[in-house]
Amino acid sequence: EILESEPDTETPKEESVAVRTIYLSTDPYMRCRFNEDTGVPYTKSFEIGKPITSAGIGVVMESNNNFGLNQGDLLMSEFDAWPWQEEFMLDQRNLKNLHKLSKSMAAVCPVTYSLGCVGLTGVSAYFGILGEVNPTVNDVVVISGAAGAVGSVAGQLALKRGATVVGICGSDEKCAYLVNKLGFYRAVNYKSKTFQEDFVRAVGEQGASIYFDNVGGSISDLVIENMRHSSHIVLCGQISMYNTEIPYPPPLPAHSQALVEKKCINRARYLVFNYENRFPEATEYLLKQVASGDLQGTETTSVGIENAPKAFVDMMQGGNIGKQIVKVSKSPTLGVLDAIRAYTPSVVRRFIAERTIIKHPCCFCLFLMI
Ligand SMILES: NC(=O)c1ccc[n+]([C@@H]2O[C@H](COP(=O)([O-])OP(=O)(O)OC[C@H]3O[C@@H](n4cnc5c(N)ncnc54)[C@H](OP(=O)(O)O)[C@@H]3O)[C@@H](O)[C@H]2O)c1
Structure with a gap:
């Protein structure tokens, strides 16, 4: 009102x-x-x-x-x-x-x-990527909600570390933005009929080593199926579940939970406020990246x-x-x-x-x- x-x-x-x-x-x-x-x-x-x-x-x-x-x-x-x-x-x-x-x-x-990108949103991406997992050139990083506020910064930070970055988002326009503007390796539209095949192809045979999860639900189930042994999930958010009564963080379906255990996937809940005493470091870094044109x-x-x-x-x-x-x-x-x-x-x-x-x-x- x-x-x-x-x-x-x-x-x-x-x-x-x-x-x-x-x-x-x-x-x-x-x-x-x-x-x-x-x-x-x-x-x-x-x-x-x-x-x-x-x-x-x-x-x-x-x-x-x-x-x-x-x-x-x-x-x-x-x-x-x-x-x-x-x-x-x-x-x-x-x-x-x-x-x-x-x-x-x-x-x-x-x-x-x-x-x-230089406020709490960017800081959330900064610690989620550089604090929790710190990817290298050997990593394939999958980001869901990739064209959103946190996801788009997280992807750019992972790219700066030399990782191969695959984004998941909800439209072809967003996919084009991720690949053409931000330099993602691949981007996949989860609303497309061919999403599953597209995603498996984008991640490649090796599978994902890091998953920055903003959305949860069936998208995350598919990603987990395509993750490597001893890989990492940064549980940043689960937006696909926010309009429900399920308390946060929602449990994984049995099949995905079993895969997480079998493949020894580390899946830790991430909260930016756990890094509160280091916020100035993140802001300074993000501002420098924006000023130099390295972060859009x-x-x-x-x-x-x-x-x-x-x-x-x-x-x-x-x-x-x-x-x-x-x-x-x-x-x-x-x-x-x-x-x-x-x-x-x-x-x-x-x-x-x-x-x-x-x-x-x-x-x-x-x-x-x-
Ligand atoms: N852990 C932390 O400390 C922390 C801090 C900040 C934010 N977060 C979390 O980070 C996530 C992203 O936040 P944000 O501020 O950057 O929002 P955002 O990504 O800019 O906006 C939300 C996006 O979520 C996607 N979405 C909505 N419903 C969906 C569904 N059912 N399945 C898949 N995607 C869906 C939409 O993009 P599509 O078009 O791609 O569907 C939408 O644009 C949220 O989960 C938020 O709670 C966590």
Whole structure:
């Protein structure tokens, strides 16, 4: 339900900051927040009568340097704290879940990337690939949900390690994107009648040594049939099961479970938050890759807060390539940054990323001096 609400006049101006939402993120984990019990400790269910929340980006519209924030400052929530509201008042209580977005990051890549390939999404791919399995040239890495936000980054990171990467996704257009744009070895459409044969051919006789599983269900059963002895499954997500009552992670069917045991396949549940103390390392790496053009961020953008619910459902049904975001409003600040970045050669962006991002937030000034 979309509600019109009155402006908040009760919170004294000196105790709050007026914020306008610019972008919202839509993510599969939000589906479990519609249940009474999310089943996971790290995020709570949505409350009836309160706004939906997700990751998001916005701009401070009005502030008297309250909480150290000034007009034009960019704010973001990386995970689940940004309210789906066009404008809202931020007070001390809800401030703790939001933080300032570094303008230096915005100089290197579109700010929306902080919701996608250099944000928690990219970080999830980074630790799922480089932390859990760290592939080499000898690996055949299969990625399901490969054309989505996490999958597309995971595939690119595995490619950078020299692995042979095979993607599974839900359309021929997505297959073409994976192979032609991102350089996957092969991509297979699981909705095609010939999916099974196509997949077996794509993986080859040796079979897969690593499976980055975003979807579960019958797709994963087929992959498991085509995995090598002593291979690895990174259990990243099981989106094909999210619209069901089955608790996460759903058990494998008996046949697949038996194969996992027989082939000594390591199948470990993966959670990005287990790597929380190493997030800066991942962000720094991802930013450098984007700045040098070695990592492509792809986005599907819906416009208008009224279209945010549809964007979420579309993403759950495969309407997105890369990260599904919602553009809620324009920001003059971002317009200027976008323009500057567009005229900055990638070698300069890489220079900025290598020396200053994360560690030295004043890099935007440095950039302007260059
Ligand atoms: N473990 C962690 O810490 C962690 C962190 C972040 C995300 N995740 C998980 O990573 C996965 C991907 O998340 P994301 O944000 O990158 O989403 P996404 O891949 O950008 O979007 C979801 C995609 O899932 C695919 N899909 C939907 N229903 C499907 C089905 N029944 N069978 C096969 N594919 C289906 C659709 O693509 P097609 O067109 O290909 O069907 C859709 O585009 C999710 O499972 C999510 O829960 C895990």
